[in-house]
Amino acid sequence: MLAELRHVRNWVFDLDNTLYPASANLFAHVDRRMRDYVARLIGCGPEEAHRIQKHYFFAHGTTLSGLMAEHGVDPHDFLDYVHDIEMEALERNEPLAAAIARLPGRKLVFTNGDAPYAARVLERLGLSESFEAVHDIHATAYRPKPDPTAYRGLCDAYDLAPEASLFVEDMARNLKPAKAIGMTTVWVNNGSEQPPDCTDRTFIDYTTNDIAQWLHDILETDI
Structure with missing residues (x-):
């Protein structure tokens, strides 16, 4: 694993357009x-x-x-x-499941959706057993990302040290509050909609268009 990621013990992932590509539509x-x-x-x-x-x-x-x-x-x-939609657009992602399974430490989903919808998505992707928990919009008391209280609430709920945590997200603006509290940030830049006035990227540590490939790359890197 990359030397600069050896400190990461908590791997937090957004759901939509992050664990599956935006091209799935x-x-x-x-x-x-x-x-x-x-x-x-x-x-x-x-x-x-x-x-x-x-x-x-x-x-x-x-x-x-x-x-x-x-x-x-x-x-x-x-x-x-x-959320009353069909899921045929999603396919099992065995490489992603294998990479997540190899990550050291805890793995969670942090979504502005709700847990029942997240469960359906994860099942279609073959990731139902990949995560410890889903922290959803109900758990944030309806104060969604990028509200800073949502990130503090996540860390408090699962006793996560932000400086030992990494957050993966397709909405670039949602990474800024994570970086502000000490998280390592990964932007999945795969074509999902971004606010037109949010062009700052200084709070992003890593960028990828394929999270499965990025995880495999860091796991295979010698130090």
Whole structure:
């Protein structure tokens, strides 16, 4: 393993567009159902619903957070609706499962989705047994990444020392609070949507477009 990663004992992974490639386009189905939910809630057309949805996403961290703040939406109702999608786009990823199994220490998922949805995704990917726990949006008290309290809550919940932890994420902005508390950061730059005004990358330690390959590379590197 790379010498500079010998300190890592906690491996924390985002879920969507991180443990599977953005090219699978799974989240597009979730995105579409978010748009439909907004349209039905507000009583507007699909184009306006899409605009509102993205405004909430960029301004509040998630569409759900915006809807809760502005419309008092029940998070369970929203998440049940938007996550009611088929998973055929996902395939088992044996190389990723093998790499995660070889990592020294603890492995967790940290997602702005919910645990039932995460369980379905992990099962399709062949990763159901790969992680100790899923820290989801309910566990953050609906204060999603990149809210700094979500990261502190994760560390407190599982007794993680940030300086011994590494966080992998496809949304670059979500790595900034992790770096601020001492985590090592890995950006999966595989084409997922980024806020147009978030161009700072100084808080990113490593960048890859394929997390399975990156993990295999660091595990095979001699020191």
